[in-house]
Each structure stands twice: as structure tokens, then as C-alpha cells.
Amino acid sequence: MAQKDFERFKQEVKDWLDSHPREYDRFVVEVNDKSATGLYKIFKLGWKLTPQMMCKYQAECHGDLADEHRLQSYSADSDAAKLLIEEFHNVKSNTIVPAMLAWLYYGRCYETMVTQLEAEAQNPANNFFEKKVAAVMVKVVIRSSIFNKMRTREDWQSFHREKKAIEENRVVETSIEDLSVDDKPIEEKLPTDKRVSLTLKDYLHGNQERILNRIRLRVSTQHTGTDLARLYFALQEEGLLTSCDVTTFHNLLVKELPNCDLKTVRNLQVSIKKLNDSTNKGKIKDSGIERAFINEWKAYLTETNDESINTFNL
Numbered sequence: 001m002a003q004k005d006f007e008r009f010k011q012e013v014k015d016w017l018d019s020h021p022r023e024y025d026r027f028v029v030e031v032n033d034k035s036a037t038g039l040y041k042i043f044k045l046g047w048k049l050t051p052q053m054m055c056k057y058q059a060e061c062h063g064d065l066a067d068e069h070r071l072q073s074y075s076a077d078s079d080a081a082k083l084l085i086e087e088f089h090n091v092k093s094n095t096i097v098p099a100m101l102a103w104l105y106y107g108r109c110y111e112t113m114v115t116q117l118e119a120e121a122q123n124p125a126n127n128f129f130e131k132k133v134a135a136v137m138v139k140v141v142i143r144s145s146i147f148n149k150m151r152t153r154e155d156w157q158s159f160h161r162e163k164k165a166i167e168e169n170r171v172v173e174t175s176i177e178d179l180s181v182d183d184k185p186i187e188e189k190l191p192t193d194k195r196v197s198l199t200l201k202d203y204l205h206g207n208q209e210r211i212l213n214r215i216r217l218r219v220s221t222q223h224t225g226t227d228l229a230r231l232y233f234a235l236q237e238e239g240l241l242t243s244c245d246v247t248t249f250h251n252l253l254v255k256e257l258p259n260c261d262l263k264t265v266r267n268l269q270v271s272i273k274k275l276n277d278s279t280n281k282g283k284i285k286d287s288g289i290e291r292a293f294i295n296e297w298k299a300y301l302t303e304t305n306d307e308s309i310n311t312f313n314l
Contacts, residue, residue: 009088010105012088013098013101013105013106014102014105014106016088016098017102017106020098020099023098023099024099024102024103026099027096027099027100027103028099028103028107031103031112032112034119038096039113039116041096042096042100045095045097045100084097084101110144110150111159114141114142114159115163117134117137117138117141118134118138121135121138142156161174162174198252199255199256200249200252200253200256203242203244203252204235204240205239205240205242206240214303215231215253215301216256218231218300219231219253219256219257219260220260223260223261224263224271225263225267225268225270225271226271226275228250228262228271229271229272229275230275230290230294232268233275233297234295234297234298234301235301237294237298238298238301238302240301246265246268246269246272247265247269249268250265250268275290
């Protein structure tokens with residue numbers, strides 16, 4: 001298959017995965033099950049699609065004769081890829097092929113197979129030769145994944161380290177050891193466009209200067225989280241403030257009143273959530289003490305007699 005055709009087919013598989021999440025999830029549950037139900041289904045599919053290859057495998061691989069290079073050559077000599085594509089496009093067929101291909105291309109298929117095979121290699125119920133076949137197959141899976149550029153040596157080293165940490169109950173210790181200098185708190189970066197210079201006034205509608213003066217005057221003495229939450233709701237309901245989230249609103253208020261202790265934005269967020277807990281579709285109910293306080297804020301913000309505050313300047 002040409003690279004272009006392969007990429008197109010791979011995208012078809014991805015489209016199937018996006019539109020069939022439940023079918024895919026069921027398949028993954030089966031392949032991860034300790035009984036290896038899903039892996040047995042894959043094995044049976046191999047018999048169905050490539051019986052000659054599977055007969056060759058069964059005839060030549062007997063315990064101590066198992067050879068990973070021989071096993072790898074079987075799939076290369078067969079028309080498995082062509083047959084899988086035909087089965088994938090056979091929409092009337094009740095087959096695991098679409099889910100299996102999605103798992104192979106986009107899932108943790110190689111790691112799952114290695115885990116299952118390793119369990120068989122360590123299973124005391126198996127004889128020596130059965131364990132050896134499983135061990136050889138682990139090598140085949142790992143080398144095939146690297147050969148097909150689906151995994152790297154570093155990927156497998158990381159997988160082995162993670163698996164060993166879980167088995168030895170060293171998850172926390174290993175996680176700390178794996179921390180790098182890049183694992184540090186993400187610092188909020190200011191945007192580089194003109195929004196850096198925006199003020200609260202830029203988000204207000206109507207008589208911006210008058211509304212801003214009223215906000216600054218009252219907030220200078222009433223600035224608990226609940227006070228600011230009531231103000232935020234009042235501005236929103238009157239259409240005086242739009243496209244301004246809670247965090248931005250709080251930050252802009254802090255800039256307007258630098259000498260006023262407005263607490264943290266978290267304090268405001270909690271207060272808004274408490275009001276929202278008693279709302280209907282995001283709006284305060286038309287009854288109760290909070291509605292009265294918000295209505296009072298709305299009346300204050302829209303009052304036209306403002307001769308006494310137009311000259312206010314904090």
C-alpha cells in the first residue's frame with residue numbers, strides 16, 4: 001500500500017473510531033480482560049483471514065522451535081493487510097476488524113499484548129515450552145512496534161519503568177524521580193495584543209464614565225465577595241457589562257481600586273456560585289433577599305441624578 005493510500009485508510013479508521021465509541025470501548029474491555037477474550041478473538045480472526053499463514057505458524061512453531069524472526073516473516077508473506085482492508089469496508093459483516101484496527105493504530109495495543117503475553121510467560125499452569133513461546137512473542141511485539149514506527153525504544157523503556165514501579169509499589173517515588181525542570185507551575189502570560197491595556201470602562205456599555213464612577217464609589221466601602229457578586233449580576237442583567245468573565249472583572253476592579261482590599265478572585269467566584277445555586281438557568285430567582293439587593297444595585301447603577309458623584313475620583 002502506498003503511503004498516501006495508507007494515510008487515507010488510517011483516517012478512515014479514525015473516522016470510524018470517532019463515530020463508534022461504544023463499539024471500540026467494548027473491544028478494549030475484552031482485550032484488557034485477564035481472560036484475554038479479545039486477544040483470542042484476534043487470533044480467530046487470523047485463522048479466518050489468513051488460514052495459510054496460521055497453518056504455517058502452527059506447523060512450524062512448537063515450543064523450543066519458536067523463533068521470533070520466523071514469526072515476523074509470516075505476516076510479511078501474507079496478504080493480511082489487503083484482507084483486513086476488505087473486511088473493514090465490508091459494512092454488512094459482523095466483525096471486530098474496525099475496532100481492532102482502531103486499537104492497533106490509536107490505542108495501547110502493543111503494551112496490552114506485551115502485558116498479556118508476559119502473564120502467560122509467568123503462568124505456573126503453563127509448561128516450559130508454552131512459556132517460551134509467550135516470551136518469544138513479547139520480543140516479536142516489541143520489535144514489530146519499533147519496526148513499524150509505532151513505538152520507540154524510549155517508549156518501551158518508559159513503559160517498563162512504569163510497570164515495574166506499579167509492581168513494586170513505587171509509583172509516588174518514581175513519579176517524583178521523573179520530575180524535570182520543566183515541571184513547574186504555569187505562569188499566566190499576559191496577551192500581547194491591545195487587550196493588555198483594556199480597563200473596566202472598556203467593558204461597560206452606556207454612559208461608561210458615570211457607571212464607572214458609581215461602581216468605584218460604592219465598591220470602595222462595600223467590597224465583600226457577596227457585594228461584588230451582586231454587582232456583577234446587576235451589571236449583567238442591565239446589559240451594562242458583556243464579554244467579561246468573573247476573573248477579568250475582578251482583575252479590572254483591582255486596578256480601578258488599588259488601595260481597596262478586594263480579597264482574591266476565588267472569594268468572588270465562591271460568592272457567585274452560591275448565588276447561582278439558587279438560580280434558575282443562571283438567573284437569580286425573582287424573590288428573596290438576594291433579588292432585593294441586586295435590584296437595589298441595578299437602580300443605583302442606572303440612576304440619572306449623579307451630580308454628587310460625577311466629580312468623584314479615588
